Amino acid sequence: MRRLPVLATFALAGALSLTACTNAVSEGAGGASTGDATAAAAPSYDTSKIAKVDDIAAKLPADFDGTLTVGANLQYAPAEFFGGADGQTPTGYDVDLANALGQVLGAKVEIAHAEFASIIPGIGTQYDAGISSFSINPERVAEVDMISYISAGSTYSVQAGNPKGLDAADLCGTTMGVQTGTVQDEVVDQLSADCEAKGADPIEVLRYNSQADVTTNLVGGKIDVMYADSQVGQYAEVQTQGKVEQLGEVTDTAPQGIVVAKDDPELTAALQAAMQHLMDEGVWQDLLDTWGVSGALDTAELNPTV
Structure with missing residues (x-):
């Protein structure tokens, strides 16, 4: 959930080692395998079969030049990241959505x-x-229009x-892996403190610079449980070909939105209508199903109250 200025990346790229962290700075999707952990190729939704809707296209501004330029931070799989055979192709469910x-x-x-952090100002x-996985909040809505999706x-x-x-309701005494900056x-740390406050063993927290390292160490057994964004956790199941699974339900849910300038109401109306279509x-549901993640909304609401 991109509430912070920047969150680091996730994907299982290159060799997925069971014995050591990779300390990867940026990671693609897919790749080779090592030992028992296999990184699957990133999925993709075929958007070419989607037809133009003339009534919706007519909502575009009269001076629209025919190209929709979308800002994205391509370091946050599975939503948006560099992938493909060359590791440089925009990939992810947000990229598929834009297309x-x-x-x-x-x-x-x-x-x-x-x-x-530079996208909204631009x-x-x-x-x-x-x-680009923008969580909707009052501060952002004061600056730009946001269409929930x-x-x-x-x-x-x-x-x-x-x-x-393990029981999601009681993880005291476990070793938990998280990605730094999320x-x-x-x-x-508060979860661990809560355990101690009730007389239970604390959570041993292991922090990693990349989400790939968190997932690798879960598969390898160095950590008992991984704590991550819901789509990131669900995609880990896809990328490890079922070697990890979700424990319990998604918590602390909040909508994310497509960002458009407040002084461009025609483009906002066109994008909102296209998203609703x-x-x-x-x-939209089929697209997310392709990626193995949940969270599809059924109403493209403009600037919802959160």
């Missing part, structure tokens, strides 16, 4: 990689829209089959 919106609007889509000048939260993950019989990293036609 799907382009199909409905009859527009070419250009994905522009940028630092996460909306309306450098970028027509921002689609997905709900994200936090999840715990364990080894497949939950061999240690929302989960902010709150895990994808929802109504079941395309």
Whole structure:
């Protein structure tokens, strides 16, 4: 959940070692395998079959030049990241969504990689829209318009089959892995303190610079449980080919939104209508199903109250 200025990346890239951390700075999707952990190739949704909807395309501004430039920080799998055979191709469910919106609007889509914190300031000048896991909050809505499209939260993950019989309601005494700089990293120490306050063993927290390292060490058994964003945790199951699974339900859910400039109401209306069309036609749900993640909303609400 991108509540912080920048969250680090996730994917299982290159060799997925069971014995040591990779300390990877940026990671693609897919790759080779080592030992018992196998990194699966990233999925992708075929947006080419989505037809243009003339009534929705007619909502675009009269001076629209035919190209929808979308700002994204391509370091946050499975939503948006560099992938493909060359490791440089914009990939992820947010990227697929941008292309799907382009199909409905009859527009070419250009994905522009940028630092996460720089995207909103560039909306309306450098970028027509921002689609990069932006959590909706009052501070952002005061600055830009936001169209809700997905709900994200936090999840715990364990080894497949939950061999240690862990209960999401009581993880005291476990070894828990988190990625530094994430929302989960902010709150895990409090979870441990809560355990101690009730007389239980504390949680042993292990922090890693990359989400790939967290997942690798869960598969390898160095940690008992992984604590991550819901889509990140669910995608770990896809990337490890079922070697990890979700424990319990998604918690602390909040909507994320497509970002558009407040002084561009026609583009906002066009994107909102296009997003609603994808929802109504079941395309959005199918797209997320392809990625193995949940959270699809069924109403593209403009600036929802959160």
